[in-house]
Amino acid sequence: MSRLTTQLTFQIAGMRGPAGIITADLAALEANVVELADRTETIAAAAQSAVALASLAVPGFTFGLGFATVDKTGRGFVLGPPSSSTTGASSEIARGFTFGMGLATVDARGAGSAVIEPAGVGFIPQEIGTYPARDVAMTSNFGTVRLTYSQGDNAAPQVTPTGVRWVNTSAAGASSILSVDLPANPAPVAAGVTEISMIAGIGQSLSIGAKGGTPDPDGIIDPSGHLMMFSGGIMPGADNTTTPIPDSRLGPLVPLQAGAQERSVYPRAGNRLRQAVGASKAILMGTFGVGGAAYGSLLKGTVPYSRLVRAMLRARLLAWTGRLPVKMRGLICIHGEADREALKATYMAWLNVWRSDFQTDARAIWNDAGLILPMFVSQVSSWTHYNIARSEVPLAQLQVALDSPALFFMVGPKYHLPYVDNQHLTGPGYAQHGEEIGRALAAVANGGTWDGSWSPLRAGSATRSGTTITVTTVGGVGNTVIDTGVVSDPGNFGVTYRDGSGAQVAVSGVTVSGSTIQFTIASAVAGVAEFGMRGIPGNGGGPTTGPRTCFRDSSTDTYADGTTMSKWMAHCEVPVA
Structure with missing residues (x-):
């Protein structure tokens, strides 16, 4: 006799008379209770197995008449009646539980039945996270995908004929039913795309x-x-x-x-x-x-x-x-x-x-x-x-x-x-x-492989010898050149210079050789060489009106129309000692 039955029998024994005589009614009652205890233990063992199997895939399992789900902590959530997505399954499916990847169920008698999910996708909905910021996700043999993220508290997911629905509670405490439909042909990409x-x-x-x-x-x-x-x-x-x-x-x-x-x-x-x-x-x-x-x-x-x-x-x-x-x-x-x-x-x-x-x-x-x-x-x-x-x-x-x-x-x-x-x-x-x-x-x-690099054309470093400033450009292809055909000259090809106080110092004699730009400043002071950093207030952007330079690289890349796609000098500046 099991431990549970023994305990019940002991309690029944306490009902015997002083002579230890058990009446017929008490004997019948004891027999019924013992039988009930044995059946209860069998059901409890089955439930424990159900939880164990369910835990392999999802936090909880569905039971009763499909109206609620219970997670590992014992918390229950209303679901509603079984969905029509279980068409063809056992009539007693609601008294069983779903396990694995949502592709099958086991009823109270241990019989297995297939479940057909929306859009032909076998999955099981589940909750992830903790209250009050739970999310709803779906798991299949293709992995797990979220349906919600950072949208209040989401609980009690249920399969519907077209997708999944669940209860959403906003940060303000308002509850509503949300749902997601799964399209039959969601991503019709080309054959061979992985x-x-x-x-x-x-x-x-x-x-x-x-x-x-x-x-x-x-x-x-x-x-x-x-x-x-x-x-x-x-x-x-x-x-x-x-x-x-x-x-x-x-x-x-x-x-x-x-x-x-x-x-x-x-x-x-x-x-x-x-x-x-x-x-x-x-x-x-x-x-x-x-x-x-x-x-x-x-x-x-x-x-x-x-x-x-x-x-x-x-x-x-x-x-x-x-x-x-x-x-x-x-x-x-x-x-x-x-x-x-x-x-x-x-x-x-x-x-x-x-x-x-x-x-x-x-x-x-x-x-x-x-x-x-x-x-x-x-x-x-x-x-x-x-x-x-x-x-x-x-x-x-x-x-x-x-x-x-x-x-x-x-x-x-x-x-x-x-x-x-x-x-x-x-x-x-x-x-x-x-x-x-x-x-x-x-x-x-x-x-x-998404491990490459990129750099625009820009001023990399600068040196000064008296009033002569030499700037080395980086990030371009081939030589840096002056082009006033595409971009008009705003003055000194877009080069300006400021001293340590922020005051502008006059620039003249801008030339280019290889990857270097050289120019002369009006007084021999440390400062900052600027490229395309200043324009005329009120002017619109563009190649003849906005802040700009006339410097580009010698890239041979082309646009779709066949014209040259150069790298144009970034709006930038470089310190000069």
């Missing part, structure tokens, strides 16, 4: 192609399925700081349609990267910027920031459903005009926090503590439009790349490109800058 590489844009109006014109004549650059976007377009969200992106616009991936929205940098950037990484990878491009938005409107905790986080979640889910790995490979940051008067150190700090926050969130979404998320920064070139002669923001954009060469890559300036107004590029200007960004992406991608 990885989707996601590149996302952030920033302000130039990051979304404002005033680039429609339609983009490039159309669908690659219909084969190597260059993709979300169903809502290259820019799936609204151009404001208040509206979240509905999942309907982050639905199945589709071939990137360049003409669907205003012309932007992403089609050409993605295509150049696609050509560099080979046929085994597809590129997913999208932008989540907002026109005119300063950093404070785009940082972590804002709606624009959460849009990109949601897009990362959706990209991972869509690829997971399609049985493909997706990697978050980089951020393209085209920003700075709205914060044009920020100090160098301030804007550098913002960039570092911005990139780090996105990396932290990407690591959580991909469950990869070692994920490195680089930021490719486009240098601002139109600050004079806002009635200031000099800005430290372009210096910050260059310096973060010099300080953290594996985390930031400064693509280059934009003064050599055509502008449609004082601050926005023309459609061809966006296309050309997209190819420049794509060139930097391709260099860092290094054929798909």
Whole structure:
């Protein structure tokens, strides 16, 4: 007799009379209790086995009539009745539990039955994390993917005929039912693709192609399925700081349609990267910027920031459903005009926090503590439009790349490109800058290993002999040359000099030889040599009006139209002793 039965028998024995005589009624009662105890112990053992099996895959198991789930700590959550996704399973499935990878169940009698999940994907939903910040995820033999991240408390996930639903409780305490549908053909990439590489844009109006014109004549650059976007377009969200992106616009991936929205940098950037990484990878491009938005409107905790986080979640889910790995490979940051008067150190700090926050969130979404998320920064070139002669923001954009060469890559300036107004590029200007960004992406991608490097043309070091200043340029290909055909001379080809007090010192006699730039200053003083750092307040950006230089390298790279794609000198400065 078991320990449980023995204890019950002892308790029943205490009901005997003084002579130890057991009445017939008491005997029957004892027999019933003993039988009940044995059955209870059998059920308890089965339950323990159920928990053990369930623990191999998920934190809890479903029991009763499918109305609740219990996790390892004994906490219960309401689910609702069994979903129709269990069609064909045992009628007693609700009295059993789900285990393994959600592909089968065992009922109370130990009989096994198959479960057919939405979209033909075998998975089991589960909770991860701890109250009050739990998230919902799905696990299959392809791994685990999150459905929520940083969205309050999420609990009680349940399979539905089309996906998963769960209970969400906001930070304010409001509860609602949220759901995710799983599309039947989520990521129709080309045959032979083994990885989707996601590149996302952030920033302000130039990051979304404002005033680039429609339609983009490039159309669908690659219909084969190597260059993709979300169903809502290259820019799936609204151009404001208040509206979240509905999942309907982050639905199945589709071939990137360049003409669907205003012309932007992403089609050409993605295509150049696609050509560099080979046929085994597809590129997913999208932008989540907002026109005119300063950093404070785009940082972590804002709606624009959460849009990109949601897009990362959706990209991972869509690829997971399609049985493909997706990697978050980089951020393209085209920003700075709205914060044009920020100090160098301030804007550098913002960039570092911005990139780090996105990396932290990407690591959580991909469950990869070692994920490195680089930021490719486009240098601002139109600050004079806002009635200031000099800005430290372009210096910050260059310096973060010099300080953290594996985390930031400064693509280059934009003064050599055509502008449609004082601050926005023309459609061809966006296309050309997209190819420049794509060139930097391709260099860092290094054929798909993502361990390469990139540097813009810039001033590397300087020496002074009396009043003669010699500056060595770095980052270019071949000789540094003066070109006044593309960029007009703003005076001394864009070279200025300031002394230790900040006062300007006259410059003359600018020449170039090989990779060095030489010029003369009016008095023999230490200071700072500046390149493209000063302009005329009120002037718009561009090759004939904005802050600029006439220096470029001798690269033989070409744009899609066959014209030369040089590296133009970054807005930069170098100390002179």
